[in-house]
Amino acid sequence: MTGTDAAGARPPVLELQSVHKRFGEQAVLRGIDLVVAPHEVVVLIGASGSGKSTLLKTVNLLEQVDDGRILLSGEDITDPRTNADAVRARIGVVFQHYNLFPHMSVLDNVTLAARQVARTPRAEAEATGLALLTRIGLAEKAGEYPDRLSGGQQQRVAIARAIATDPELLLLDEITSALDPQLVGEVLDLVRELKAAGSTIVMATHEMSFARRVADRVVYMKDGVVVEAGAPEQIFGDPQRAETREFLSRLQDPFA
Numbered sequence: 163m164t165g166t167d168a169a170g171a172r173p174p175v176l177e178l179q180s181v182h183k184r185f186g187e188q189a190v191l192r193g194i195d196l197v198v199a200p201h202e203v204v205v206l207i208g209a210s211g212s213g214k215s216t217l218l219k220t221v222n223l224l225e226q227v228d229d230g231r232i233l234l235s236g237e238d239i240t241d242p243r244t245n246a247d248a249v250r251a252r253i254g255v256v257f258q259h260y261n262l263f264p265h266m267s268v269l270d271n272v273t274l275a276a277r278q279v280a281r282t283p284r285a286e287a288e289a290t291g292l293a294l295l296t297r298i299g300l301a302e303k304a305g306e307y308p309d310r311l312s313g314g315q316q317q318r319v320a321i322a323r324a325i326a327t328d329p330e331l332l333l334l335d336e337i338t339s340a341l342d343p344q345l346v347g348e349v350l351d352l353v354r355e356l357k358a359a360g361s362t363i364v365m366a367t368h369e370m371s372f373a374r375r376v377a378d379r380v381v382y383m384k385d386g387v388v389v390e391a392g393a394p395e396q397i398f399g400d401p402q403r404a405e406t407r408e409f410l411s412r413l414q415d416p417f418a
């Protein structure tokens with residue numbers, strides 16, 4: 163189904179239909195179905211190697227699917243005629259390592275995509291960039307180079323950069339796993355704020371606080387399949403599948 167929502171108005175922002183991906187002999191995604199509604203925050207959890215990052219990469223067209231389809235706002239982006247750059251311009255991405263350009267100021271990092279991809283005039287891009295930096299509490303760092311910022315601040319700048327072009331979808335891949343634990347909270351707060359502002363987000367994380375505190379829906383993946391998906395209260399409070407219970411029981415403190 164390439165469906166619209168129940169009211170027949172807006173299609174899902176993202177729809178994966180039976181997505182399969184292999185690396186050589188290894189089947190890494192084995193028939194993933196996932197529908198993400200506008201303004202929904204979906205958090206992927208699962209052991210290392212379960213396929214979370216690969217799933218995000220197929221959405222961003224960094225990896226090609228072997229079978230199945232991916233629709234972005236109703237458009238089949240796995241069609242071979244798809245312009246990958248045009249699709250990527252509609253998706254904001256933040257990875258584990260902030261990947262800020264070290265030789266550019268914080269403000270230039272934030273405005274780069276707007277200036278180069280969206281061709282926004284510099285003055286307009288900078289006004290938007292400064293407003294974004296103000297929103298994330300880092301306006302006073304606009305002229306600094308990234309290495310003058312803490313890891314948490316750099317990751318917040320990376321998020322500001324990803325949303326500067328107002329993408330339809332935000333993909334966040336392990337954005338706190340390189341951070342000291344005390345810096346995780348500030349990134350969590352920012353993601354909650356993006357959610358409150360209406361962003362549509364799919365994120366992969368080992369940080370259960372994100373799954374519990376930000377997710378509308380938690381998706382537990384194991385060996386390339388979705389084992390169970392549901393509201394955080396259900397997944398953490400009343401998981402239906404034995405595999406989910408086992409995964410959560412192995413975490414140090416799933417209720418943190």
Ligand SMILES: Nc1ncnc2c1ncn2[C@@H]1O[C@H](COP(=O)(O)OP(=O)(O)OP(=O)(O)O)[C@@H](O)[C@H]1O
Binds near residue numbers: 208
């Ligand atoms: N480019 C690649 N070539 C070969 N194998 C790969 C490639 N990328 C990922 N894999 C393999 O695919 C499997 C899934 O990896 P993936 O990174 O998607 O898992 P993950 O759930 O995101 O793990 P983590 O939580 O550690 O990031 C792993 O076994 C990994 O080694």
